[in-house]
Each structure stands twice: as structure tokens, then as C-alpha cells.
Amino acid sequence: MNISLTKLEQLYQLPFNELIKKSHDVYRRHHTINNIHLCGSLSIKTGNCPEDCAYCPQSVHYQTDVSKQALLDCNDILNIALRAKTHGVTHFCLGAAWRHVPKGNTFQKVLEIVEQVNRIGLQVCCSMGSVSEEQTEALFEAGCSTYNYNLDTSPEFYSNIITTRPFESRYQILQMIRKSKLKISCGGILGMGESIADRLKLIYLISQLSPQPEMVPLNLLVAIKGTPLEHEPFIDPFEYVRIIALARIAMPQTIIAMAAGRHQLSFETQALAFFSGANAIYIGERILITPTPDLNADFNMLKKLGMKAHENNLDIRQ
Ligand code: SAM
Ligand code: SF4
Numbered sequence: 001m002n003i004s005l006t007k008l009e010q011l012y013q014l015p016f017n018e019l020i021k022k023s024h025d026v027y028r029r030h031h032t033i034n035n036i037h038l039c040g041s042l043s044i045k046t047g048n049c050p051e052d053c054a055y056c057p058q059s060v061h062y063q064t065d066v067s068k069q070a071l072l073d074c075n076d077i078l079n080i081a082l083r084a085k086t087h088g089v090t091h092f093c094l095g096a097a098w099r100h101v102p103k104g105n106t107f108q109k110v111l112e113i114v115e116q117v118n119r120i121g122l123q124v125c126c127s128m129g130s131v132s133e134e135q136t137e138a139l140f141e142a143g144c145s146t147y148n149y150n151l152d153t154s155p156e157f158y159s160n161i162i163t164t165r166p167f168e169s170r171y172q173i174l175q176m177i178r179k180s181k182l183k184i185s186c187g188g189i190l191g192m193g194e195s196i197a198d199r200l201k202l203i204y205l206i207s208q209l210s211p212q213p214e215m216v217p218l219n220l221l222v223a224i225k226g227t228p229l230e231h232e233p234f235i236d237p238f239e240y241v242r243i244i245a246l247a248r249i250a251m252p253q254t255i256i257a258m259a260a261g262r263h264q265l266s267f268e269t270q271a272l273a274f275f276s277g278a279n280a281i282y283i284g285e286r287i288l289i290t291p292t293p294d295l296n297a298d299f300n301m302l303k304k305l306g307m308k309a310h311e312n313n314l315d316i317r318q
Contacts, residue, residue, distance in 0.1 A: 002212075003250045005204045011246055012200060016238060020276045023245035027277035030252045035310045036302060037255055037280035040084035040122075041093035043288045044113065045071045049097035051129075053152070054161045054228040055189055055221055057289060058097040064226035066289055071096070071106060074113050081117045084284050087295065088309040091280075092117055093125040093148060093185075095288040099165075100130045107135065111142040118143030125185055125215075127288075130173050136180035146214065147177050148185040154201035157194045171205070178209050187217035187259065190243055191235030199243050207250040215280065216247055216254050220261025222290040237269040241276055248277025255280045260290045267301050274305065 011019060027033070047068030049058045057064035081092050094113065101107065110128070118124045126139055127148035136147065151170060152158070158167040178184055186209070188202045206216060220240060223232045247256050257280035258265075258273055265273075283298050292298075302308065 002207055002210075003204070005200065008200045008204055008246055008250065011249060012196065012242060016242070019242060019245050020272065023248040023276045026249050026252050027279070031277075031279055032310075034305075034307045035279070036274070036307050037091060037257070038088045038309045039091040039093060039125075039257060039280055039282045040081070040087070040089035040284045041095055041127075041282055041287050042072075042077060042080050042084075043069070043095045043097070043286070044077055045069065045096040045098065046289060047097055049129075050099050051164045052162060055192060055224070057224040057227055059227075062226050062228070064224060066224075071109060074109070074116055077113055078116055078120065081122055082120055085120060085122055087283060089283065090121075090123055090310070091125060091146075092122040093127055093282075093288075095148075096126075096128040098129040101126075101128045101132070101135050107138070111138060114139060114142040114144045118145075127185075131177065133176060133180065136177060136182050140181040144182060146183040146185050147180075148215075148217070149174050149177055150187050150189075150217070150219075151202060151206060152188045153192060153194050154198035154205075156201065157192075157198040160194075161192055174209065178211075183214040184209065185215040185217060185257075186213045187215075187219060187257070189219040189221050189260070190240055191221040191232065191261070192229055193232055196239070199239075200246070203243065203246050203250055207247075212251045212254055214254060215257060216251060217257040217259035217280075217282075218244060218247065218278075219259045220264060222261045222264070224290075234264060237265060237272075240265070241269065241272045244273045244278050245276040257281065260287050262287075263291050263293045267304075270301065271305055274307065 047058045052061040057066040124144045125146040155167040256278050258278050
């Protein structure tokens with residue numbers, strides 16, 4: 001049975017060590033300890049997005065330093081994907097600053113990109129905004145295994161962050177994707193000024209999807225100049241680890257990823273997050289448009305911790 005919101009609230013109140021001991025036990029029961037899923041990502045279309053997500057430098061509503069870029073050429077994408085593969089990445093996310101996945105010729109180009117990236121042996125995840133049922137079908141047929149569609153925050157806090165779309169429609173589309181053949185990656189961003197209750201509600205709602213998402217990326221806000229959240233203070237790292245622990249307890253089989261903003265965490269905090277049940281990271285030059293830690297530093301950290309890359313990543317179709 002899925003976890004209740006009350007149970008999540010009780011767990012959150014536990015002393016830190018008790019909470020992470022519980023989540024570590026859940027993690028151990030359901031996963032191969034010390035194996036980490038390595039994910040890569042690329043922004044294939046950058047900027048000019050009509051949505052007004054307050055954290056996002058790609059929104060047309062804010063003046064930021066992000067350079068706009070039309071849909072990248074398939075060969076350029078393939079080269080970057082191949083490089084990621086040589087680093088051990090097996091799950092590759094193609095992100096695009098679109099409100100909806102486009103139709104017509106552009107969609108045909110997207111399908112070709114998906115097919116080519118899948119053909120080099122990477123599991124393809126698409127993160128391209130809202131998507132129709134027919135498009136989920138076509139993406140799946142082209143070789144996409146997962147669709148990323150984040151809820152970002154609680155329904156109560158949502159309108160403080162995004163006004164161009166309501167939370168309810170986001171949740172409905174998520175449920176439609178859940179019914180498609182695609183796996184789901186659904187997470188949020190922590191540290192946008194939301195309360196602890198908002199964070200718990202986010203984890204609760206994500207965990208209510210049936211079946212639960214295959215992957216939950218937990219981003220930390222990267223406060224970017226020019227966005228309304230540029231001066232937002234960084235979240236207390238212990239609070240981040242607590243949310244990782246709750247996500248692990250609420251979704252025992254899900255892959256919990258430390259996603260955007262990981263470069264702002266110390267190795268020690270990341271080690272605590274791994275202990276608490278985080279079992280995926282995004283590596284490479286960037287995670288879409290936000291920075292990632294230096295690749296060698298990441299490999300050193302994993303080595304020090306005795307962790308290695310999962311060979312058969314994410315247990316989803318090749
Ligand atoms: N436009 C699509 C959408 O929003 O679904 C996909 C691309 S969007 C860049 C993918 C995700 O990146 C967002 O859902 C958000 O969670 C994350 N993101 C964007 N800017 C961020 C920031 N400044 N800090 C942390 N996460 C961020
Ligand atoms: Fe657009 Fe996605 Fe950025 Fe929101 S997060 S502004 S939808 S690219």
C-alpha cells in the first residue's frame with residue numbers, strides 16, 4: 001500500500017540518524033547497494049520557452065545569459081551522446097525548452113534523434129514539456145523508454161513558481177503518460193522557498209502514481225541570475241537528505257536521482273544521500289543548462305566510496 005501523507009510527516013520528524021537508517025534499510029532490501037546509475041543529459045533545444053517557471057533561465061519571460069538555440073542537428077547530438085556513453089552513461093535525457101512537444105516536421109526530427117541515440121545503445125529519456133497520447137506512442141516506437149515530466153513542487157506552492165499552467169493539468173498529463181508504454185521520470189526542485197509541508201506533499205503525490213515512477217529526479221534549485229529566484233538561499237543540505245530518505249521509503253523500487261544542483265553539495269552530503277537511498281546521478285558537462293560537478297571529481301568520489309556504475313541501467317528496455 002502506498003504511504004500516507006501523515007506517515008511521511010511522522011517520518012520527517014524523526015531524528016536524522018533514525019530516518020536515514022530506515023531509508024537505508026529500504027534501499028538495501030530493494031537495490032544492489034553501491035551500484036549507481038549514471039545518467040547523461042543534453043538540451044537539444046534551448047531557451048525561448050513560453051512558460052514562466054520562476055527557476056528557469058530558458059523562459060522567455062526573463063532576461064538571462066542562456067543563449068537560445070534551435071533544435072540541434074542529429075549528428076551533433078549523437079557525438080555528445082557517444083561521448084557520454086564512453087563515460088559509462090547508459091540513460092540519456094534529451095531536454096527541450098518547449099511547452100508542448102511540437103508537431104509536424106519538428107516532431108519527425110525528434111523521432112529521428114530518439115531513434116539514433118537509442119541505436120548507439122543508450123536508453124533514451126525525453127523531457128520536452130507536455131505531450132499527447134499519440135506522441136507518447138510514436139516516441140516509444142522510435143526507441144524512447146522514459147518520459148520526464150516533473151511536478152516541481154506542491155499544488156499549494158505551484159502558483160508562486162509557475163503561472164502559465166495549473167498544477168492540475170500537469171498532474172493529469174502525468175497520469176496520461178503513466179498509462180502509456182513509456183516509463184516515467186517525475187521529480188521536483190527543492191529550495192525554491194517552499195515549506196517542508198510542500199516538499200512532503202510533492203513526494204506524497206509523486207508516490208501516489210500507480211505504478212510508482214521508475215525514476216524520481218530530485219533537483220536542488222540552481223539560482224540563476226535574471227530569474228525571479230536568483231537570490232533564493234541554498235537549502236540546508238540535511239533537509240535535502242531527509243527528502244531523499246523520504247522518497248526512498250515512499251518509493252522503495254524507484255531510482256532516486258540526485259539531479260540538477262548536485263554541484264552545490266559537498267562530497268560528504270552526497271555520501272549521506274547515497275546512504276539514504278539516492279542511486280543515480282547525472283554526469284557530464286551539464287545537466288540540460290545547469291552545471292554538473294567535474295567529471296573526474298565525480299569518478300574520484302565514487303571510487304572513494306567504493307561505488308560503481310550499474311551495468312544494466314534502470315532496468316528498462318535497451
Ligand atoms: N520544458 C520541459 C519541462 O519543463 O517539462 C523540459 C525541460 S526543463 C529544463 C526540465 C527540468 O529542469 C524542469 O522540470 C526543472 O525541474 C529542471 N530545472 C530547470 N531549471 C532549473 C534550475 N534552475 N534549478 C534546478 N532545476 C531546474
Ligand atoms: Fe520552459 Fe521547462 Fe524551463 Fe519551464 S522548466 S520555462 S517549461 S523549459
